[in-house]
Amino acid sequence: MNFKPFKSLLRREVHRFLKVAVQTVVTPLINSSLYLLIFGISLGKSIHVEGGGSYLAFLIPGLVMMACLNNSFQNSSSSIVGSKFGGDLEDFKAAPLTPQNLIWAYSLGALFRGLIVGLLTFAVGQIFFCVSEGQLLPIHNVFVLFLFLVIGSFSFAQLGICVAFWAKSFDQLSAVSGFILLPLIYLGGVFYSIGNLHPFWQAVSRANPLLYLINGVREGILGHSDVDLGVAFAVAFMGFLVTYGFAYYSLKRGSYLRW
Amino acid sequence: MNTSQELPLKVEGLVKSYGAVKAVQDVSFEVLPGEVYGLLGPNGAGKTSIISTIVTLERPTAGGVRIFGHDVCKHPTKAKSLVGWVPQEVINHGFFDVDEILDFHAGYFGKTLSLTEKDLLLERLDLKRHREKKVKQLSGGMKRRLMIAKALCHQPRLLLLDEPTAGVDIDLRRSLWDFVKELKAQGVAILLTTHYLEEAEELCDRVGFISHGKILKMGPTREIVQNLTKKTIHLFLNDGKNVTLSVPMSQGVFEAVKEAGIDALSIADIKITEGDLEDAFRYVMREERP
Numbered sequence: 001m002n003f004k005p006f007k008s009l010l011r012r013e014v015h016r017f018l019k020v021a022v023q024t025v026v027t028p029l030i031n032s033s034l035y036l037l038i039f040g041i042s043l044g045k046s047i048h049v050e051g052g053g054s055y056l057a058f059l060i061p062g063l064v065m066m067a068c069l070n071n072s073f074q075n076s077s078s079s080i081v082g083s084k085f086g087g088d089l090e091d092f093k094a095a096p097l098t099p100q101n102l103i104w105a106y107s108l109g110a111l112f113r114g115l116i117v118g119l120l121t122f123a124v125g126q127i128f129f130c131v132s133e134g135q136l137l138p139i140h141n142v143f144v145l146f147l148f149l150v151i152g153s154f155s156f157a158q159l160g161i162c163v164a165f166w167a168k169s170f171d172q173l174s175a176v177s178g179f180i181l182l183p184l185i186y187l188g189g190v191f192y193s194i195g196n197l198h199p200f201w202q203a204v205s206r207a208n209p210l211l212y213l214i215n216g217v218r219e220g221i222l223g224h225s226d227v228d229l230g231v232a233f234a235v236a237f238m239g240f241l242v243t244y245g246f247a248y249y250s251l252k253r254g255s256y257l258r259w
Numbered sequence: 260m261n262t263s264q265e266l267p268l269k270v271e272g273l274v275k276s277y278g279a280v281k282a283v284q285d286v287s288f289e290v291l292p293g294e295v296y297g298l299l300g301p302n303g304a305g306k307t308s309i310i311s312t313i314v315t316l317e318r319p320t321a322g323g324v325r326i327f328g329h330d331v332c333k334h335p336t337k338a339k340s341l342v343g344w345v346p347q348e349v350i351n352h353g354f355f356d357v358d359e360i361l362d363f364h365a366g367y368f369g370k371t372l373s374l375t376e377k378d379l380l381l382e383r384l385d386l387k388r389h390r391e392k393k394v395k396q397l398s399g400g401m402k403r404r405l406m407i408a409k410a411l412c413h414q415p416r417l418l419l420l421d422e423p424t425a426g427v428d429i430d431l432r433r434s435l436w437d438f439v440k441e442l443k444a445q446g447v448a449i450l451l452t453t454h455y456l457e458e459a460e461e462l463c464d465r466v467g468f469i470s471h472g473k474i475l476k477m478g479p480t481r482e483i484v485q486n487l488t489k490k491t492i493h494l495f496l497n498d499g500k501n502v503t504l505s506v507p508m509s510q511g512v513f514e515a516v517k518e519a520g521i522d523a524l525s526i527a528d529i530k531i532t533e534g535d536l537e538d539a540f541r542y543v544m545r546e547e548r549p
Contacts, residue, residue: 008366012355019354086351091409094314095367096340256316258348 006101009092013109017075024075025117032067032121036060036128039191050195051224057137060125061218062190065152068118069185069213072153073177075110076160081173084164084259093256102251103158103244110157111150118149137221144229145220151236152213156181158243165254188214194226209239265328267292267341267417267448268313272322275308275472282308284472285322290417295439295449297463297480299456299540305472306452307347310421313450314344326417340368343410347421347452349394349402357381357390357397357405361412368413377412383438384408400431407435411442418442420451424458436461460484460536468543476543480536485509487542488534494521495528508534 017024036059044055083089092102129137139145159181167173188210194202205211206227212235215225219232268290275283283305290296298306311317313324315335324331329338352360361380365372372380381387384404389397397405403423410418420439424432432455439462443449453459459466460480467477476483485508492515494502506515512531516523 002369004369004371005367008363011366012363015359016354082353086353087346087348088350088352090316090346091350091364092367093316094339094342094344095364096336096369097367098336257311 005095005097006105009097009101009105010108013075013079013105014112016079017109017113024071024113025120028067028071028117029120029124032063032117033124035063036121036125040125040128041132048196050193053222054129054133056125056129056132057222058193058218059191060122060129060137061221062214063125064118064122064221065149065214065217066185066190067121068114068149069152069156069210070182071117072110072114072156073160073163073181075113076106076157077164077167077173077177078160079106079109080161080164081167081170084256087258089256090258099248099251103161103247106161107154107157110160111153114153114156115149118153139221140223141220143220145217147233148213148216148220148236151240152217155213155236155239155243158240158247161247162243162250165250169259184208184210185214189218189226190214209235212236213239265292266290266325267327268296268450269325270309270313270322271325273309273312273319273324274321275305275312275317276320282472283312286469286472286474287322288467288474288477290448290450292416292448293443293446294465295443295451295463297459297466298450298452298469299459299466299536300469301544302454304469306469307421308472309469310344310419310450310452313419314342315339340413341415342417342419343413343415344419345406345410345421345423347425349399349406352394354393356393357386357408360394360405361408364409365412370413372412380408380412385434400427403427403431403435407438416447418447418449420449420453422452422454424453424455432458456535456537456540466536468540470544470547475547476539483539484534484536487539489538490515490534491532492516493530493532494526495530496521496525497527498525 040056040059044059047055049055049058080089083092126136163173163176187205188208189205194205194211197205212227212232215227216229216232216236218225219229225232266289270289271287273283273286274281286309288296298309300306308317312319313331315331318332326338327341331338355363358377361377362372378387381390384407386401386404386408389401394402394405407423424435436458439449451459451463463480465478466480466483467474469475488508489505490508490510492504492506492512494504494516496502502519502521504515504519512529513523516526
């Protein structure tokens with residue numbers, strides 16, 4: 001089996017976002033830093049956390065996962081939409097690249113960007129935490145942390161592939177990102193514990209798959225979260241399989257013609 | 260493997276519909292090794308739809324396409340690895356420079372382009388000095404040449420040229436013609452679509468005239484010109500009169516003059532205008548009109 005086509009596309013994907021690192025890495029990092037400063041440091045002191053502990057420590061895992069998911073989605077979707085606009089997507093279709101090659105190259109490219117921004121967000125969070133608490137925030141379980149970051153990033157990269165193939169304009173792409181994904185991320189427990197909500201809203205929150213991804217990362221860093229780890233993994237893995245199926249269908253049946 | 264399986268390109272009963280619109284209607288043709296086959300027709304005739312189906316950008320509604328015996332629908336990866344494609348519209352490639360574009364493109368076809376191979380290709384297409392430029396920094400002609408360099412970087416045995424000289428100046432067009440002749444001499448099979456019939460006459464061994472998705476006429480270029488056009492003989496006579504004779508291409512001048520009952524000694528001068536591919540094309544398109 002020749003892996004060269006896949007490796008070339010992966011290399012292109014990584015080069016692509018690194019060439020505009022200010023836009024793809026620095027800007028999201030500044031956003032995350034502002035959240036940490038405003039919510040974690042300024043407002044955090046007056047926010048009560050279910051089960052005790054500092055609000056900043058609670059916030060950091062949520063922001064790490066939010067940065068990772070957002071950037072993974074943005075990477076694959078904007079790359080494909082850009083390629084539709086420029087015409088490269090026709091090149092990919094005319095080349096002997098299989099849908100599997102495309103899925104994994106786009107997903108791994110997105111994972112690299114998601115992990116870079118997520119881990120940089122974690123590093124900035126550590127600086128804030130060190131200044132605020134006088135010590136670094138320990139990682140409870142590195143394996144669990146990376147497991148959820150990787151599954152979440154792949155799922156969002158695959159979702160980005162589906163949306164980019166479905167979208168007929170940049171507006172439609174931003175609409176999905178702004179009106180569906182961002183609210184789901186915000187309502188998935190990035191900024192609050194669902195333990196503080198009314199039971200009705202707790203039940204509603206549990207229907208949001210992002211709650212399990214975000215709390216998986218929280219479990220990895222803090223060692224406790226709003227959901228059971230096994231359930232969180234099962235939901236995250238199901239999400240991965242479903243988005244993979246849709247991404248495969250999009251690449252197999254979708255149009256590669258330029259806009 | 261029999262002969263038909265080894266054909267660089269075999270299009271069989273190809274139909275492509277977009278809803279109620281039939282863009283390609285039962286088209287069949289083949290391209291032989293080392294042959295340049297021209298697909299000629301007006302805008303919207305179905306040329307690009309055929310090429311899009313060959314490179315799997317479009318799925319055929321019926322019929323099929325084989326590249327060196329590999330069905331493009333059943334074995335797309337194998338089939339596509341043997342084809343180079345120059346699309347009609349230039350591809351932008353955003354942030355990447357010429358060097359990177361060629362490296363990536365060769366990689367998509369499973370090939371690592373050595374520096375020597377890349378230098379040779381860039382030199383042949385006069386792009387060496389521009390290797391660090393992005394597509395948007397290149398002139399129109401350079402962009403076209405880059406598209407050709409990309410199509411050739413994995414050394415395909417079948418090349419699809421979809422109006423490669425559209426919008427380029429005469430010098431560049433001539434140099435691209437020379438390049439196509441070189442590739443043909445190396446045994447590369449080429450499918451060419453073009454609006455320039457002079458180009459097709461210069462380059463193509465065989466041509467197919469296409470209109471409304473149907474191939475109306477197909478055959479060796481020379482034979483088509485010979486059979487479908489006429490020779491015009493202008494006779495300037497000693498008494499100051501002019502006579503114009505329109506005769507089949509195969510007919511000799513003296514025979515035509517004799518048949519017209521003109522004494523050869525009364526002719527002061529002769530001007531002969533031979534029919535060309537454009538005349539043949541016009542004739543076929545005129546015949547097709549209801």
